[in-house]
Amino acid sequence: MAAATAAAHVGARTLLIEREEALGGVLDQCIHPGFGLHRYREDLTGPEFAHRLVGELAASGAEVWTGSTALELGPSRPVARVVGTAGLVRVRAQAVVWAAGAWERPVGALLIPGTRPAGVFTAGLAQRFVNIHGLIPGRRALVLGSGDIGLIMARRLYLEGIEVVGVLELRPFPGGLLRNVVQCLHDFGIQLRLSHTVSTLHGRDRLTGVTVVEVDEHGRPIVGSEEHIEVDTLILSVGLIPETRKIEPWVSLDPINGGADVDGWFRTRIPWLFSAGNAVAVFDLVDTVARVGERAGLAAARHARGDLPVGETVPLVREGNVGHLVPTSLVPGVATTLFVRARGPLPRARVEVGPGVVSRLHVGVRPAEMVEVDLSPEETTKLASLPEARVEVRPA
Amino acid sequence: MTKAIVCVACPVGCEVAAEVVGGEVTRVSGNRCPQGEVYARQEAVEPLRVLATSVKLVDGARPLVSVRTDRPVPLRLIPELTAHIRTLSVCAPAEVGQALSHDLLGTGADLVATRSMPRAAPR
Numbered sequence: 001m002a003a004a005t006a007a008a009h010v011g012a013r014t015l016l017i018e019r020e021e022a023l024g025g026v027l028d029q030c031i032h033p034g035f036g037l038h039r040y041r042e043d044l045t046g047p048e049f050a051h052r053l054v055g056e057l058a059a060s061g062a063e064v065w066t067g068s069t070a071l072e073l074g075p076s077r078p079v080a081r082v083v084g085t086a087g088l089v090r091v092r093a094q095a096v097v098w099a100a101g102a103w104e105r106p107v108g109a110l111l112i113p114g115t116r117p118a119g120v121f122t123a124g125l126a127q128r129f130v131n132i133h134g135l136i137p138g139r140r141a142l143v144l145g146s147g148d149i150g151l152i153m154a155r156r157l158y159l160e161g162i163e164v165v166g167v168l169e170l171r172p173f174p175g176g177l178l179r180n181v182v183q184c185l186h187d188f189g190i191q192l193r194l195s196h197t198v199s200t201l202h203g204r205d206r207l208t209g210v211t212v213v214e215v216d217e218h219g220r221p222i223v224g225s226e227e228h229i230e231v232d233t234l235i236l237s238v239g240l241i242p243e244t245r246k247i248e249p250w251v252s253l254d255p256i257n258g259g260a261d262v263d264g265w266f267r268t269r270i271p272w273l274f275s276a277g278n279a280v281a282v283f284d285l286v287d288t289v290a291r292v293g294e295r296a297g298l299a300a301a302r303h304a305r306g307d308l309p310v311g312e313t314v315p316l317v318r319e320g321n322v323g324h325l326v327p328t329s330l331v332p333g334v335a336t337t338l339f340v341r342a343r344g345p346l347p348r349a350r351v352e353v354g355p356g357v358v359s360r361l362h363v364g365v366r367p368a369e370m371v372e373v374d375l376s377p378e379e380t381t382k383l384a385s386l387p388e389a390r391v392e393v394r395p396a
Numbered sequence: 397m398t399k400a401i402v403c404v405a406c407p408v409g410c411e412v413a414a415e416v417v418g419g420e421v422t423r424v425s426g427n428r429c430p431q432g433e434v435y436a437r438q439e440a441v442e443p444l445r446v447l448a449t450s451v452k453l454v455d456g457a458r459p460l461v462s463v464r465t466d467r468p469v470p471l472r473l474i475p476e477l478t479a480h481i482r483t484l485s486v487c488a489p490a491e492v493g494q495a496l497s498h499d500l501l502g503t504g505a506d507l508v509a510t511r512s513m514p515r516a517a518p519r
Contacts, residue, residue, distance in 0.1 A: 028511075031448050031449070031450060031463075031464075031510060032448045033446045043446065045462065045510040047462050047492070047510045047511035048492065048510045048511070051492050051511065051512075131450055132458060132460065133458075133459065133460075134450070134452070134459045134460045159474070159478040160478070161479075178402065178404055178409040179404040181402075182402050182404050183404070183445065186402070187443070187445070187471055187474075188475075363428075364408035364409055366409075
């Protein structure tokens, strides 16, 4: 929505294609507050944040097709085959922004030994059941993974009268925002067990329990630490994966972000194809997703009117302790905000881009919260002159 | 008595200690900025939170409409408030921002819809 609004604002004839009946994606079911603190300087719930964006989109004049999806896109020209309420149509454009979000890593991806009973839900699915359909997934639940949706769902299930026996996290630090650890777990006395995971599922038709195990610093189970916990519900919050299905044959993907390689304009290696939001890399805040969406929409509009030449880009190289990194390359002479995710927590960290071009000190760096580094046009030009532009987060 | 508080006013997450004597905060330490002191002073005596949940919608396009309190309410009342809201039901349609219930359990907070929800389409 932010990309379409931004493109329409600068005069591009813009069409937004949405698969669901309502706009806003997962915001619809994220009924908790915590959204909009940066963008609107207000604490909004997900539906309220979406409502604001829908208003901005409507005012921009962009056309919207809901209940529609692109069956094919490109690859040689910006043409999509779209199916929706109008049947199957061909849509020709000058530029495309791929902003299809992300999906939840499912239980099948975890290779947990044991049976495959009912009662195992991804956190987003459980959220949809509880918040949209008014259905309770079970009576006694364990949450695996301390990502934000997992923490939010631990609180939500607790308040809806389900016994929440705890949240397990494989890593030695929480996966979600500190605010959520405090306000979802501490507030209600829900236990967070770090360096723990589920090693076996039990139950024939319905989950009857899980084996929980402690892991060492390499994430390997510690023999003898097994413990049986009786639950009928397991909620998984074990990561989101950018949606790239329609574009992945044509673009290059960043193996760590999971989404397309993009430059400072959020342009993929196909000049007319841009990508934004969680389809590029999973961001922490919807405020940030909207902000990068605007930039991608603006760039796509400029490309459409022939105002964004294709030039040399400078790939960024990750050094140790850098996980997600957006964008993955720079356009020399273009001011760019880098989003950098540290792999491990650091009380004081130095973020260095260069070597020797930008060096900034950050306090309280956590993997759950990306660090933003603003690069000026001069700095991106300077980085382009180096044999290799590297990004590093190290203890300070 | 000293209360240990993790400040969430910003992402730094200072571990703040608040000295409480007879229900009054006498000293705050460990915070790196003035926001931490403001946060800890409230948090030590009466933590406040906005409650977001959903309420039953009669004849709505969906069975529920999402709601929130229009102001922060005491954290200690949140389980009770959630249980109370679960007993309520309102008639469709609901409009975003519409107050659906007033002065919840005497807190002074109203319950407002966070999205619009039309009536169910006639069959």
